[in-house]
Each structure stands twice: as C-alpha cells, then as structure tokens.
Ligand SMILES: Cc1cc2nc3c(=O)[nH]c(=O)nc-3n(C[C@H](O)[C@H](O)[C@H](O)COP(=O)(O)OP(=O)(O)OC[C@H]3O[C@@H](n4cnc5c(N)ncnc54)[C@H](O)[C@@H]3O)c2cc1C
C-alpha cells in the first residue's frame with residue numbers, strides 16, 4: 001500500500017526537523033524519514049556532545065588561569081565521568097525527537113529512503129508519495145582515498161563516544177574538527193598529533209589569529225605534523241596504529257581519527273529516478289532552495305547553497321522553505337550574516353567580512369587586545385583579541401574574535417552587522433554591567449582605560 005502526504009522530508013537532522021514541524025503546524029500532512037539517529041549529526045555526534053565535553057576543558061583551563069589569583073590545586077579531567085555527563089545529554093536525544101514528532105503530529109518512518117520516481121520514495125519496501133519533497137540528508141565524514149589501512153581510522157562519532165581516552169592519538173585533518181578535538185583530547189591528558197597535509201590550520205579563518213591557536217595547541221603539548229600526506233595506515237595491535245606519510249615520516253598512536261571535511265549524502269538517494277541534479281558541493285538548488293525539479297527542495301548540509309554548512313544555516317534554510325511553502329517567505333532567500341565558530345581554547349569566531357577582504361576594499365580594520373577588559377582581566381585570560389571591520393560609512397561589516405568567550409562576543413557583532421550598527425549605535429545600547437556587552441560598549445565609548453588592568457575610567 002502506498003501512503004500519501006502533502007509534504008515528505010528525508011533526513012531528521014536539524015534541517016529536516018526544522019521544516020517538518022512548521023509544515024505540520026500549518027496543517028499540511030507531513031512525514032519525515034530517518035535511517036539512523038533521530039536528531040541527526042548535531043545533537044548525537046556533532047556540535048552538542050562536543051560542547052558538553054568542552055565544559056570540563058573550559059573549567060580546567062579557567063582554573064589554571066586563576067592559579068595564584070585565588071585558586072590552588074590541580075584539576076584533572078575524569079574522562080569516564082565526563083563521558084557519562086555527555087551520554088546523559090546524547091542518549092535521550094533520538095527518543096525525545098520522536099516524542100516531539102508524536103506531539104506535533106508529524107508522521108515518522110524509520111529506514112533508508114530512496115527515490116523511485118519524482119513523487120515516490122521507498123522505505124523498507126514501502127512506498128510513500130508526497131506533493132512536495134524536502135531532501136535534508138546531511139553529510140558524512142569524507143574519507144581518505146587510495147590509502148591502505150584507511151578503514152582503521154575512526155571519525156567524529158568514534159571520538160565523541162570514546163569509552164577511554166587513549167594515551168596517544170592522531171587527528172588527520174586541519175579544520176574545525178581536528179582543532180576542536182585536539183584541544184579536548186590534550187586537556188584530557190592524551191598526547192595528540194595533529195596531522196596537517198599542508199602548512200596551515202583553519203585555512204578559511206584569519207591566518208594571523210590562527211597563529212595564536214597554533215601557539216596555544218603547541219603549549220598544550222599538541223604536536224603538529226605539517227605537510228604530512230598520509231599514504232598508509234598500519235595496525236600493529238588493537239591499540240597500536242601507525243600513520244605513514246609520503247615522505248616516510250611515521251606517527252604511531254593508540255587510535256587515529258580522520259577529519260578532512262564532509263561529503264553530502266546524495267549517493268544513495270537514487271536521485272536520477274527523480275531527475276534531481278547535483279552541483280559541485282551537494283544537491284544543486286536555486287535561490288529558493290528548490291532543486292531543478294520544482295516540487296523537490298534541498299536544505300542543510302546536503303544542499304549546494306552559498307553558506308557555511310552549520311546547524312544554524314541548515315535550520316535557517318529549513319525554516320525558509322517551510323515559510324515559502326506556507327506563503328510567508330519571499331521567492332528568494334537572503335541570508336543574514338553567518339557567525340562561524342571554532343570551539344578551541346581560545347575559541348575563534350568570525351562573521352561577515354574578513355580583514356583580508358577589508359584590505360582589498362580599503363575598509364578600516366580595527367585590531368585590539370581585550371585582555372584588559374574587565375571580563376577577561378578578572379579571569380586572568382591570557383589571549384583575547386579582536387579585529388572589527390567598518391565600511392566607508394562607519395558601519396560594522398565584519399568581525400573576528402579570539403577568546404574563551406568569542407562565541408558570545410561574535411553574536412553581538414552579528415547583531416551589529418544585521419542591524420547596521422556603527423560605533424555610535426553600540427555606545428547607545430545599555431548592557432548589564434559588568435559583562436562582555438558593557439566592556440564592548442565602554443571600549444567604543446573610549447572610556448576603557450587600556451593601561452589600568454581593565455579598570456574602566458568612568
Ligand atoms: C564533530 C562535529 C561538530 C560540529 N559542530 C558544529 C557546531 O559547533 N556548530 C554548528 O553550527 N555546526 C556544527 N557541526 C555541523 C552540524 O552538525 C551540521 O551542519 C548539521 O548537523 C547539519 O544538519 P542537517 O540536518 O543538514 O544534516 P544532519 O544533521 O547530518 O542530518 C541528516 C540526517 O539524515 C539522515 N539520512 C541521510 N540519508 C538518509 C536517507 N537516505 N534516508 C533516511 N535518512 C537519511 C541521517 O542519518 C541524518 O540523521 C558539527 C559537525 C560535526 C561532525
């Protein structure tokens with residue numbers, strides 16, 4: 001028997017769920033299909049568990065800064081207890097997502113979905129038709145090709161579920177995941193080798209500020225293997241693996257992980273049966289996130305859309321498609337400024353125009369050290385820097401922030417960009433005092449006394 005719905009969604013990650021719920025709420029019969037963990041990458045084996053683990057790393061680091069300023073002793077990460085804390089967050093996620101679907105009345109089917117024709121999919125041999133399909137199948141870790149022994153490598157899911165932190169690990173990659181996991185593993189006491197195949201880390205970020213990230217990683221004992229092209233991985237035992245480079249260098253560890261980017265889950269959808277075309281980086285979509293087949297949309301990591309592949313952007317795209325289908329969104333999606341964060345120690349956040357692009361456009365780049373701001377000074381935080389870009393009219397158009405609270409501060413700059421604020425506008429906002437917001441406001445008021453260890457000259 002074939003079931004029919006007005007809207008069908010493939011993939012129950014942040015993007016799929018963010019389109020399914022509002023469609024059902026608008027009275028459209030909606031079904032969502034998931035083949036693995038309800039909730040998808042972010043809450044199960046991505047952003048959220050990573051940030052839960054980071055809680056202990058941040059607490060340990062903050063305690064270290066305060067040594068001699070009111071704290072003494074030595075903090076150690078108890079990986080088993082930390083994992084239990086993480087599992088207390090992740091274990092209930094899939095069941096909770098299903099409960100939410102039941103509460104809002106979205107039908108859900110468990111299994112692998114693939115197209116039979118442009119209106120029909122197959123799940124476990126059952127046929128489902130829908131007037132509108134939304135593909136939200138996300139992405140999976142890219143793997144090294146033509147590397148013997150590659151299958152010995154774990155990925156992000158393996159790392160975020162490690163029952164024990166091995167004594168020595170290798171992270172192959174030099175992007176978000178490699179840097180974030182290197183920081184967590186090093187704080188948990190592992191000897192970490194970060195294997196970069198070129199001579200840079202986080203190449204899409206401000207390369208001046210990434211030097212601080214490199215210094216901080218090295219200070220924590222992370223060994224960065226530059227220009228290391230992995231050609232083979234060998235297994236000596238269940239707890240000993242060797243990663244071999246083209247130039248003969250070797251790194252022997254207890255566990256090695258791969259984090260070299262992600263590829264969209266497009267290959268097992270039988271897209272040809274639906275006539276859906278691929279772009280360079282996922283499913284080809286127009287400015288309304290419609291594929292070349294008018295009743296099929298793609299959102300989130302799987303869509304070849306012009307933004308960073310993040311939970312925030314995926315959910316934003318999904319809400320847009322729901323709004324478009326419900327008649328509340330315009331025919332073209334326009335994205336606000338997208339803040340992008342690397343959750344290392346320190347954290348690195350960026351939004352809007354980069355300093356490099358600003359130099360090309362002749363825009364003003366204001367660079368400043370924030371360690372004297374009260375919020376940073378009281379914590380004895382060693383590194384806190386920012387670069388803020390102003391256009392010719394004085395409006396903020398970009399910012400990059402490096403500090404333990406960069407994830408919060410970048411949000412202020414994101415709002416400043418989206419609401420077209422200049423220095424004057426920031427000064428005219430009232431923020432809770434003392435807080436990062438008030439520090440920022442004082443900075444722009446010119447009343448921050450940079451020479452007096454964070455004391456504000458009122
Ligand atoms: C380690 C890690 C850390 C991250 N940290 C952050 C962060 O801090 N901040 C941030 O914004 N982003 C972060 N991300 C990125 C974020 O997780 C993704 O951008 C986000 O999950 C994308 O959502 P999505 O719904 O498009 O895809 P996904 O979350 O991947 O969901 C897609 C779902 O579709 C299912 N599926 C696939 N194919 C089929 C099929 N044929 N049939 C049925 N179901 C199918 C999958 O099983 C999956 O559950 C991180 C990613 C990783 C890996």
Ligand SMILES: NC(=O)c1ccc[n+]([C@@H]2O[C@H](COP(=O)([O-])OP(=O)(O)OC[C@H]3O[C@@H](n4cnc5c(N)ncnc54)[C@H](O)[C@@H]3O)[C@@H](O)[C@H]2O)c1
Pocket residue numbers: 144172173174175176177178180195196197198201202203229230259260261262308309310340341342343
């Ligand atoms: N904080 C966050 O928002 C966050 C955190 C983690 C992941 N993510 C998302 O997940 C995606 C995947 O993260 P990622 O770190 O795997 O990818 P990435 O795209 O951030 O970085 C991949 C890195 O691997 C390197 N690389 C490519 N091929 C290689 C090879 N053969 N050997 C060694 N290095 C190689 C690349 O030069 C690049 O620096 C991110 O792009 C992002 O969309 C976001």
